[in-house]
Amino acid sequence: MIKRVADNLSLLTASIASLLKVMLLSKRVASSRPVDKSRRVIVLGNGPSLRTTIADHRDFLMSHDRIAVNFAANAPEFFELQPTGYVLADPHFFDGISTDPNVAKLWGNIRSTRWPMTLFLPANRKEFVTEMRLSDIPHLTISYYNLTPVEGCKSLSHKLFHYGLGMPRPRNVLIPSIMLAIREGYGTIYIAGADHSWTRTLWVDEDNRVVSIQPHFYQDNEEEKKRVATEYHNYPLHQILQSLYIAFRSYFDIADYAKTKGIDILNITPDSFIDAFPRLRL
Numbered sequence: 001m002i003k004r005v006a007d008n009l010s011l012l013t014a015s016i017a018s019l020l021k022v023m024l025l026s027k028r029v030a031s032s033r034p035v036d037k038s039r040r041v042i043v044l045g046n047g048p049s050l051r052t053t054i055a056d057h058r059d060f061l062m063s064h065d066r067i068a069v070n071f072a073a074n075a076p077e078f079f080e081l082q083p084t085g086y087v088l089a090d091p092h093f094f095d096g097i098s099t100d101p102n103v104a105k106l107w108g109n110i111r112s113t114r115w116p117m118t119l120f121l122p123a124n125r126k127e128f129v130t131e132m133r134l135s136d137i138p139h140l141t142i143s144y145y146n147l148t149p150v151e152g153c154k155s156l157s158h159k160l161f162h163y164g165l166g167m168p169r170p171r172n173v174l175i176p177s178i179m180l181a182i183r184e185g186y187g188t189i190y191i192a193g194a195d196h197s198w199t200r201t202l203w204v205d206e207d208n209r210v211v212s213i214q215p216h217f218y219q220d221n222e223e224e225k226k227r228v229a230t231e232y233h234n235y236p237l238h239q240i241l242q243s244l245y246i247a248f249r250s251y252f253d254i255a256d257y258a259k260t261k262g263i264d265i266l267n268i269t270p271d272s273f274i275d276a277f278p279r280l281r282l
Helices: 002-025 049-056 058-062 070-074 077-081 101-111 123-132 154-162 174-183 222-233 237-260
Strands: 036-044 065-069 085-087 117-122 140-145 186-192 202-204 210-212 264-267
Touching (some): 002 154, 049 058, 065 077, 065 174, 117 123, 123 140, 174 186, 174 237, 210 222, 237 264
Parallel strands (some): 117 140
């Protein structure tokens, strides 16, 4: 009895906190599209397994809509796969143009798209879009979304998800990417390149600094490796593990929400650590 009361109180507190966050942080965005069971999309994570998927199942990839993320535009495969959607979330992609040559290269490649592509950006980046004149780029459509973390009662959370006012805690870019695919009305969402096997390459060195090697399907240059290493040095191990916990928990929140809308999410990533979605081996 006491545990039930405590759990209900925790849900209520989280719900109130979520509403306050939405009121303070969220902005109005485009409405969700109705679910169309005939529409399918592949969300392309940047994990190392994506290279094998591209090599062995290119026809499957090219027969569906494709959503790419983060530094994928700096890989030669970006121009081969020609994603129909592209998601950016990390502030570094907007604040690091003058300090990180990889970010400058990313935006140069996005500007070079010669096929129709929707660029999904956080709703608080409208000034950035204006400054960069992204709306003037042919073939590129800008769509905004809210990164506001929402928790608490499912009935409230799912309604906020539906209106695009928030999402499960977005600890990595794959979380908003899947939520955007849901809001775009896709009936089936495949997840590729989502290895998420970070715990295999996570340790603490002799100076008590957390080290995490995060390989991608493309080869990171030395500048990016150094940036990521420096970023991890700023956090103790328990915070890193807590962040991973939140990310994996968010996938279960997404799976639960997708089920209420009749949307299938299938993980086609070989040996993925994500345990929230059914597996499909191509």
